[in-house]
Amino acid sequence: MGGDTQNDQTSAQANSQLYGVDRWGHGYFEVLENGDLAIKNPLLPNAPALSLPEILHDLQQRDVHVPMLLRVTGFLENEIRSINEAFLEAIKRVGYRNAYRGVFPIKVNQQAQVVERVVEYGRSYHYGLEAGSKPELVVALSQSLPKHSLIVCNGVKDAEFIRLATLSRKLGFNTVIVIESPREVDTVIEVCRDLDVEPLLGVRVKLTQKIGGNWAESSGDRSTFGLNTDQLVLILDKLRQAGLLHCLKLQHSHLGSQVPDVNDVRRAAIEACRYFTELTQEGAPLTHLDLGGGLGVDYTGEKKANENSINYSIGEYAANVVEIVRYAMDEAGIEHPVLVTESGRAVTATSSMLLFNVLEATLYDGPSCPGAEPDDHHLMVDLMAVEGYLAANRLQECWNDATFYRNEMRALFRRGTIGLRQMARAERVYLYLMSQIRSQAASDPQAGDLMEALKKEADIYHCNFSLFQSLPDVWAIDQLHPIMPLQRLNETPDRRAILADITCDSDGKVDRFILGDGVAPSLPVHSLEDDKPYYMGAFFVGAYQETLGDLHNLFGDTNVATIQLRDDGRFVLLHEQVGDTIAQVLSYVEYDPYDCLAAFRQRVDAAISDGELKASDRRELVGAYRDSIEGYTYYE
Ligand SMILES: Cc1ncc(COP(=O)(O)O)c(C=O)c1O
Structure with missing residues (x-):
């Protein structure tokens, strides 16, 4: 096999580029010379990358099967370090005179295996949690959080929620109750009167700045959360009257998720600082400025401000926030507050992947042309005649004609003029012509537009997962996730396909893919081989996907394996969660x-x-x- 090495290396590199692995991979993925997609932990730079098909093989030996959600702890640890170190670095560089205390919003991934590890990896940074509901507060209070970390309580709160949050202060938790509405302040005042504990309070401010991307419509004035200026004044007055203004320590605002443009973050931070200054001047002894979530993930690797990409790095995000707050506070003569952000997506998205097998393929080409028969309809004769004038300069014309005659034949079939067998032959002729047109177009540099159109006429690869359970945002908001085969990446993919899931829903498909040169309507794949499994991965699914998923067709949670990559290029299975049974x-x-x-x-x-x-x-x-x-x- 020695002679193949050069070829393998070349193809592996070519495929790495084709699928854009280095562009979107965040340094977590690598195509091996043997054609396997492998993962590596940036925190173990000397460890060899570990093949995903080999991990799958090992797990299947242990009876953990696809479809499976694979969590890699090192990826989560790396992201938690990155965000905290980015703020520490910016604080040092800018001379900011206070700390960063990030919190992880539990709603982004509530799974115990994730939340517990977030707390563990964030311990040295006093990283805390954000709870947006009573159940999430219950989760947060069950964690052994470090001394200076925060629990920020957002969301709609009843008296029970506020009571538990306030009482938790007796245990040393820094639980902040963020007042979200005028009604809520009354409940806070009532509950706090009854309890012999000083609460830590916050207010959620509604910023007028709008953002781009998927959450544009829910940002700015029309945001359904937060207090407008009028409501803020009312709340300040009520707290003052109730003797609780001295408990108001935190100001919170959240822009929306996946903010594509860093300048939107900047503008929002400037506006947030204005509120902070005004509230301080009103007598609120604010000590914490919380800028919410929104730090995006570059799913496509394009580094552009759009729905699935961002035009900034974590380092730039942190630097901009720290610089803006420092400048604004200095100008207003206010002490630098503790900086808080509630990044969720950026912390967990990259840490898990969905691995699944392809069950079968519906191919959209025909290897051979069926022969003519004496009683063929004249439209069938016309269809077959297309091959006779198929030439480089007439490809579009041939495609138009083939499509027209095939559609006319379908109309005849519907009216009962031709039978099932003649219709089946017509479909085969059409697919045969398509293959001929495709292969001529592929070798013609002038046929770029035609080639793009032909990519839509792709095969359908039927896959063993439910889009609605495992990739709900692909269905709901056209989210893009990197998706690619896990093996044979030393072979040039010879087909293009869209992916259909296992549900009986025509929406259960993926037909937009991230490739090295942009977003495409089909994915390059290999012809399936009899009796050999063909595995694929959908990556960066660790944020929002797990609990937003639903039970369409009663497909339940998949198996989950949490692994840790080791220095010696092996892995440890830290935890297995068997998928739902029927x-x-x-x-x-x-x-x-x-x-x-x-x-x-x-x-x-x-x-x-x-x-x-x-x-x-x-x-x-x-x-x-x-x-x-x-x-x-x-x-x-
Ligand atoms: C209040 C609040 N904080 C934090 C987040 C997390 O946002 P992201 O995942 O974009 O960091 C959200 C999500 O929308 C949120 O509503």
Whole structure:
């Protein structure tokens, strides 16, 4: 095989470029010479990259199967370090006279394995948590947070929420109750009167600055969260009257998620500082300025201000925030506040990936042209004649003609003029012509536009995952995630495909892909080989996807494996979470699976009594039903 090495290396590099691995990979991925996609932990720069197909193979030996969510702890640790170090570095460089105390918003990924590790990796930075609901506060208070870290409570709060948050102060938690509405301040005052504890209070300010990207409409004036100037004044007065103004320590504002343009962050920070100055002058002894989430992820690697990319780095984000706050506070003669941000997406998105297998392919080409038959309709004869004038300068014309004749044949079939077999031959001729047009266009540098159009006429690769369960934002907001094959990357992909998921929903498909040269309507893939699995990965799914996913067609949570990469190029399986069984998903939608089993058994017994079934069939039938109930919801 020695002679292949050069080729393998060249193809691996070419495929790395084709899929844009170095562009979007954040340094976490590498294409190996053997054609495997591998992962590496930037915190272990000397460790060899570890092949994903090998990880899958190892996990499958341990009975952990695809589809699977793979969490890599080192990626999470690296992101937590990056954001905290970026702020520390900016604080030092700018001479900022206070600290950064980030909080992780639990809603972005509530899974225990994630939240516990966020706390662990953030410990030395006094990294805290943001809770947007009572259940999230309950999670936050169960964590052993370091002394100076914060728990920031956002969201709609009832008396119970406020009571628990306030009482938690007795245990030494720095739990801040952020007042979000005029109604909430009344409840805060009432609850605090009853308790012998000084609360830590915050106010959520509604900024007028708008942002670009997916959350543009919910930013600015029309944001559904936060207090406008009028409401702020009302709240200040109420707190003062209630003798609680001295507890108002934090000012919070959140711009929206995935802010594409760093100048939007800057403008928002300037406006937030104006509020901070005014509130301080009103007598609020503010000590913390919280700028919320919004730090984006460059999913496409384009480094551009658009929905799926950002035009800044974490370092630039931190530097801009620190510089702006320092300048504004110095100008107003106010002490530098503790800086807080609530980045979620940037912390967890890269840390997990969905790995799945391709089940089969519907191919959109024809290897050979069926022969003519004596009773062929004249449109069929016209369709077959296209091959006769297929030439480089007539490719578009040939495609137009083939499409026209094929569609006319379909119309004849619908009216009953031609039968199933002639229609099937017409479809095969059409696909054959498409293959010929595609292969001529591929070798013609002038055929760029045609080639782009042909990319849409791609195969369909049917894959073992549910878009609605595992990639809900792809469906809901056209989110792009890097997606690519995990193996054979030393071979040139010979086909293009869109991906269909396993649900029976026509929306369950992915038809926009991130490639090295931009976003494409189909993905380069390899022809499937009989009996050899073909695996793919969808990357950067660690933010929002897990809990936003739903049970469409009753496909449940996938298996989850949390791994740690080691210095010696091996990995440790730290945790395995078996995916939902059918019994579990049935119970989520109010069935008792064992009642279902009993009902099925009764049905079998009735059929035996009526003589429709042999008594000896009972074991097999009931056994098959029971096995299904206890099994995985995905294709096994
Ligand atoms: C109040 C608040 N803080 C933080 C976040 C996290 O935002 P991101 O994931 O963009 O960092 C959100 C999410 O929208 C939010 O509503």
